[in-house]
Amino acid sequence: MKKIGEFLSSDALKPYKVEDLPGIEGFDILGIPLPENQTDDAAFETFCQEAVASYWHYHGGCLVGEVLDDDFRVTGINALRVVDGSTFPSTPASHPQGFYLMLGRYVGSKILQERLASEEALP
Incomplete structure (x- = not known):
């Protein structure tokens, strides 16, 4: 998920960002935003627990x-x-x-x- 965060923060994806959308500077991932702090392992663990589902x-x-x-x-x-x-x-x-x-x-x-x-x- 951290690699996805790095990818979303890249210059290549800037044209695809949407203003006022939660997530890393304008992206919405799986219904809940990725943690803003890309170095916070506990926040990523919480994100994965809340976002992963069998559906x-x-x-x-x-x-x-x-x-x-x-x-x-x-x-x-x-x-x-x-x-x-x-x-x-x-x-x-x-x-x-x-x-x-x-x-x-x-x-x-x-x-x-x-x-x-x-x-x-x-x-």
Whole structure:
């Protein structure tokens, strides 16, 4: 979190800061601001305890067959796909990283197959 604080304080992000927003000079992180004192370990410990929650792994917001088609495209938008945990109807029984990796590989393989098929169809 301290590295994030350093990043947010960098000159590169100054154009993206918003006036009157709590946080490090105009950023809001996870609903509560990062501690102003970047060297205060106790404040960062409190921040992490208050900010970390299991609900950050969203599931079910972009279900296949409702929001997405069978190829994980957003319905009505061919150039946009959603390939993340929001496509799962419920939380996997174990750590979700393996599921995300396999889903990405599966959809990536489908995209490559589609591209190869469209190249073969060209005159």
